[in-house]
Amino acid sequence: MNELKMIKKLNQDAVLLSIDGEIDIFNIGKVREQLVQLTDGFKEVQIDMKNLNFIDSTGLGMLIGLVRDLKGKNGSVVLINPRPQVMRLLETTGLNTVFEVRRGDESIA
Amino acid sequence: MNPLHESVYIDSSTDICFNENISLTVPSLPAYVSVVRLAISAMASRCGFDIEAIEDIKVAVAEAVTNAVIHSSKQQSETIKIDSKYDYLKRELRIKIEDQGPGFDMKHIKTPDISRLESGGLGLFIIRSIMDEVKLNTTMGQGTSIVMVKKIGGN
Numbered sequence: 001m002n003e004l005k006m007i008k009k010l011n012q013d014a015v016l017l018s019i020d021g022e023i024d025i026f027n028i029g030k031v032r033e034q035l036v037q038l039t040d041g042f043k044e045v046q047i048d049m050k051n052l053n054f055i056d057s058t059g060l061g062m063l064i065g066l067v068r069d070l071k072g073k074n075g076s077v078v079l080i081n082p083r084p085q086v087m088r089l090l091e092t093t094g095l096n097t098v099f100e101v102r103r104g105d106e107s108i109a
Numbered sequence: 110m111n112p113l114h115e116s117v118y119i120d121s122s123t124d125i126c127f128n129e130n131i132s133l134t135v136p137s138l139p140a141y142v143s144v145v146r147l148a149i150s151a152m153a154s155r156c157g158f159d160i161e162a163i164e165d166i167k168v169a170v171a172e173a174v175t176n177a178v179i180h181s182s183k184q185q186s187e188t189i190k191i192d193s194k195y196d197y198l199k200r201e202l203r204i205k206i207e208d209q210g211p212g213f214d215m216k217h218i219k220t221p222d223i224s225r226l227e228s229g230g231l232g233l234f235i236i237r238s239i240m241d242e243v244k245l246n247t248t249m250g251q252g253t254s255i256v257m258v259k260k261i262g263g264n
Contacts, residue, residue, distance in 0.1 A: 024146075025175045026139040056171050057235055061228035068226045085164040092238045093231065094223040 004034045007048065013075070014044035020051040023059035032062050039066065043075030046102075050081040060095060067098055078102055127197035129156065134190050135174075137181040137208065141189075146171045149193050153202055156195040158261060165239040166259050170204060172232040173255050177208035180253065200261040201241075207254040212247045 007016040017038055023031055039045050045066060067077045078100045082090065090096040120132040131152050135141040150167040158166065170191075177189045192205045219230035237243050242258035 022143070024139075024171060025142055025178060054167070054171075056168070056175060057228070057231040058175065061231060064223075064226050064228045071226075085161075085168075088161070088164065089168060089235065093221075093235060098223055098226065 004031055004038065006038050010044075010046070013042055014046065015039065015042045016046045016048065018048035018051070022054040023052070023062075024054065024056045025058050028058040028062060031059070035062065035066065039070075043070060043073050044078065045070065045075070046078040046080055048080045049086060050083065052083065052086055055086055055089065060089070060093065063099065064095070076100060129195040129197070131193045132191065133193075134188050137178050137187040137189050137210075139175075139178055142171055142174045142178060145174050145189075145191055149191070149204060152193055152195065153259070156197075156202060156261075158202070158259070162259060162261070162263075166202065166204075169236045169240050169257055169259075170206070172236050173204075173206045173257065176232050176255075177206060177210065177253070180213065181208060181210045201263075202259045203256065204258075205254060205256045207252060209252045212249045212251055212253055214249065215245065215247060 003021060004017060004019045007018050009015050015038065017035075019031075047063075063077065063079075070076060079090070080102050081104070082101065087096070087101070090099070090101065121130060129152070131148065133145060133148060135145060146167050149170045150163050153163045153166045174189060174191070181187050181189075187209050189209075190205075190207045192207075193202065194204075195202045218233060219227075221227050221229055221231045221234055233245070236255070236257060240257045241260045241263040242256075244256045245253070246255075247253040
């Protein structure tokens with residue numbers, strides 16, 4: 001099971017979300033729909049990933065799409081505390097250069 | 110019970126040459142990607158791969174089965190066949206994933222340009238990055254198969 005939820009609105013332009021569980025082709029449609037709703041109107045989206053166990057290319061494609069949308073608004077996507085297996089995938093694909101990745105307590109603005 | 114719940118076939122064996130085999134046949138549906146992912150990663154764990162390699166195998170299997178589901182011909186009866194064999198002498202896990210989809214022209218395979226925020230072809234790119242050997246075979250009208258190898262102490 002997975003859950004994407006809003007943790008808090010950080011300011012007028014920034015929001016902190018968290019995503020738990022697993023993202024794959026089975027639930028990507030629902031997660032993408034939730035992401036569109038929760039990020040509407042924000043320029044900076046921070047996503048706490050500490051409880052995300054698995055993400056596949058469909059999930060990464062969703063995050064790439066979010067970066068693309070926000071770049072058009074001079075915004076950004078920040079991934080917070082991805083687990084080692086998720087971080088390895090970000091590094092393998094070079095996506096760690098596309099997203100800002102924050103670790104530890106520096107996470108929340 | 111939903112009849113689909115009964116349509117995962119698992120066959121496993123260990124032969125005298127210290128090979129270990131698992132064969133699975135699953136419906137070509139998104140719900141079964143995690144079934145295959147978990148079965149093969151459990152096998153990799155049994156065979157002695159470390160956590161990092163097990164994660165790589167899990168990701169590669171998920172990507173290959175996802176591609177098979179995405180490119181299926183969307184017929185209810187379509188299945189994906191997975192054969193996984195661990196060779197204790199070579200210390201390698203060989204996983205073959207075959208679909209019954211329409212196949213495609215390999216010239217159309219893209220390499221994603223991450224700097225331009227393109228995600229097309231990301232699945233195959235990931236598989237090639239994390240597995241030691243990858244062979245793709247596809248014939249228009251006859252389906253696609255991918256063979257992936259992970260070696261203990263490899264990539």
